[in-house]
Amino acid sequence: MSFLTEILAFVVAIGVLVVVHEYGHYSVARLCGVKVLRFSIGFGKPLVQWVSPKTGTVWTIAALPLGGYVKMLDERETVEGESIRAADLPHTFNRQPVARRIAIVAAGPVANFLLAIALFAAVFASGVMEPAAILATPAPNTLAARAGFEGNETIVALRRAQSSEAHPVRSWSDLRWQLLGGAFDQQHLVLSARDGEGTFDFPLDLSQVKNQDVDDDFMSKLGFEPGGGTLSVVGVAPGSAAQKAGLVAGDRVQAIDGKPADNATALIAVIKSHAGQPVTLQIQRGTGAQATSLPVVLVPLAQRDEASGQTVGRIGAELATRVPSVKVRYGPLESLRLGAQRTWELSVYSLRMFGRMIIGEASLKNLSGPVTIADYAGKSARLGLSAFLSFLALVSISLGVLNLLPIPVLDGGHLLYYLVEAVTGTAISERWQLVLQRAGLVCIVALSAIALFNDLARLIHF
Structure with missing residues (x-):
């Protein structure tokens, strides 16, 4: 069932994004008076096909749903010996x-950005449940720990160290995006956080963050994990260290070696670092009047971690964190503004990340292919409509940014040709276009191969 959910969510996501992108090209082409011969969703053998009686455009849904195209009337693409009627010449693309x-070429990526704005605005306006910006006890020697955070603080605002303008922090997602921007710019920030005694400022020096660390896991590397919730044992493997120590499903972990535990990531980090060494968990068992608190001493089993090759500790327990x-x-106008702002921020982030990957300042592991997209499509669909719409907006932005890259074959490559023509007054020769197209195709194949390799590496963990 999970696999079917992923496939269905992936097909829906790709279908929507391709339709929007290609319809952007189509609508502006029609507006400019260009004749559109075919509008195809997918490649390969047509599954469904019909002809518009008004425009003569052939609408097609093809077998391979990994893209699409809009074919316009163009003198350069006629079959040898074939000619275009004189009446249709003003409606050819090349004579515009x-x-x-x-405008026609840029309309596709622009449509993707507009879709992202609309989707984000819909999510913001409808309301979405997100983890509260409550910090778990940070791991030792992380930036969060060095800034003075001890855990259970609620972060309420954030500002640059040299500015008095504070930006409110409404949720964990909001905090993550603001820290992401600060990490990219290597800023000195001040976080305002509230605990039981009042509101305090914590300086956070993000100039220490390396570009390679700005990835999906960068919050954990900074020492920021959602906290303030409950950490429960939901499963115990037979014969494991957890079972031998007496842990059972339903136990709630309150502390580890005397330090509060409200986040699975922090607890796992401690267990990994104590291979073969005893650790003491303070747990609560039972509910209501029957609840009891007791210590459990266990010794993590030393095992080799396949990802890092190092020896780490494991206890054989499945954990779950429930955070507030x-x-x-x-409101509607604020949602639209935030949708545009989030789309802009993500677009800039994508471009900067891609640029840093090119110059070697960021890992190529950040590239993802269709397998990862399908995986996240399925996961977001299972989380609910808001999560799926946010995922759809994110991929739509990625598609828009990717197509604007100045790589021949992509929309950005064609835009580069036309900008050169606009500045110099002379079109790039067909010979040079052919050479550049081949170079661009090599780039796309290389990027696709890296993305596919990353997908496979994530699947088999090497």
Whole structure:
């Protein structure tokens, strides 16, 4: 059932994004008076096909749903010996002024950005449950620990050290995006956090963050994990260290070696670092009047971690963290503004990350392919409509940014040709276009191969 969910969510996501992208090209082409011969969703053998009686466009749904295209009337693409009627020549793409050609080509990525704005705005307006910005006890020697955080603080605002303008922090997701921007710019930030005694400022020096660390796991590397919740044991493997120590499903972990435990990531980090060494968990067993608190001493089993090759401790228990949530909701105009702002921030982040991958300042492991996209599509669909719409907006932005890269074959490559023509007054020769197209194809194949390799590496963990 999980596999079917992933496939269905992936097909829906790709289908929506491709339709929006190609319809952007189609609508502006029609607006500019260009004749569109075919609008295809997918490649390969047509499954469904019909002809518009008004425009003569052939609409097609093909067998391989990994893209699409809009074929416009163009003198350069006619079959040898074939000619275009004189009446249709003004409606060919190649005879349009350069400004119109730029508008037609740019319309696809722009449509993706507009879709992302609309999706984010819908999520913000409808309201979404997100983890509260409560910090778990940070791991030792992380930036969060060095900043003075001890755990259970609620982060309420964030500002640059040299600025008095504070930005409110409404949820964990909000905190993550603001720290991400600060990490990319290597800023000195000040976080305002509230605990039981009042509100305090914590300086956070993100200039120490390496570019390679700005990835999906960068919050954990900084020492920021959601806290304030409950950490429960949901399963115990037979014969494991956890079972031998007496842990059972339903136990709630309150502390480890005397330090509060409200996050699975922090607990796992301690267990990994104590291979063959005893650790003491303070747990609560039972509910209500029957609840009892007792210590459990266990010795993590030393095992080799396949990912790092190091020896780590494992106890054979499945853990689950339940953190407090808040409902984040905005008015219509504010949602639209935030949707545009989030789309802009993610677009800039994507471009900067890609640039740093090119110059070697960020890992190529950040590239993802269709397998990872399908996996996240399924996971977000199971989390609910808001999560799936947010995922769809994120991929739509990625598609828009990717297509704007100045790589021949992509929309950005064609835009580069037309911008050169607009500046110099001379079109790039067909010979040079052919050479550049081949170079661009090599780049796309290389990027696709890296993304696919990363997908497989994530699947088999090497």
